[in-house]
Amino acid sequence: MHGPAHNPAHNPADPGALTRARAVAAAVVDPELPMLTLHDLGVLRDVALGDDGAVVAAITPTYSGCPAMATMRDDLLHELHAAGFADARVRVVLEPAWTTDWITPAGRAALADAGISPPGRAPRHAGPVPLRLGPPRRAVRCPRCGADDVEVTSEFGATACRALYRCGSCLEPFDHVKEI
Template sequence: MADAVASTPLHRARVAAESVVDPELPMLTLADLGVLREVRVAEDGSVEVAITPTYSGCPAMATMRDDLVRALHRAGFPGARVRVALHPAWTTDWITPRGRAALSGAGISPPGPAPRRDAPVALDLLAPRRRVHCPRCGSADTELTSEFGSTACKALYRCRACLEPFDHVKEI
């Protein structure tokens, strides 16, 4: 039975799509990042994949799309399409435990729980207070160096215990 499932077009398409890595965080697959939302195979055999951007205007979306189309083409789906799904909005809570471990293993502090918002978001010009642990030594004695890290979705911190700088994925 497992061989029958493994040979279905949907399974092959899903495996191909789940193998694609994020262009900005290459230690994560799009599935572990929570960006890969859906893989569908139509009756005519065409494949459609849905992805959700991590934030509005994410510059990596075109690369994600192109990488998905290439992976699906290699898996035998030449007419694969990628659509953008904006609802529900992506949240860092969608990063899998395996993805969080991969971030930490790469020296990037994974996000904590995303803030819950039941009302409009108040405009605050200060950096949000976060409880960030050093991915190298585990210390909570860290300080924000810059709200803007190597990519827009990360902030730069420094550990006061081991003195190492590190990126932190911002909670969204």
């Protein structure tokens, strides 16, 4: 007989089930930055067992309206189901809002290894956020040669969370993950 009651990966009485579910969810890659897992990107907030024994993964969007959220949810569910967790859900957590400060050190290294400049510290604001009409000042280094002689060529890259830069030393273009 098949089903959740006979599948040790889904048995809520199995003490290792939650550990396995967390490992499966943590290994799911981001659809827009596939060198990062959802864990390394910092969008995977929690994996728990619900009162009904279901695996519940919590994710936070990188920004409001992020088009990758549906794919992240679908990929999480697919991987959890493939690992034997037939009863799995994904819940979206909006508070606190995601910040690039949640990207792990391993995630930052993976970005740089892929030729993408990782973000610096996210700006902190108390009260209203000031409106600035020019590009923000960022401490950006070329991920290829390490030079800080860089210029922004576009505030908008392949995704809304990236800006395009060009290195003045090696002349190579590169993406930079914007600080949020």
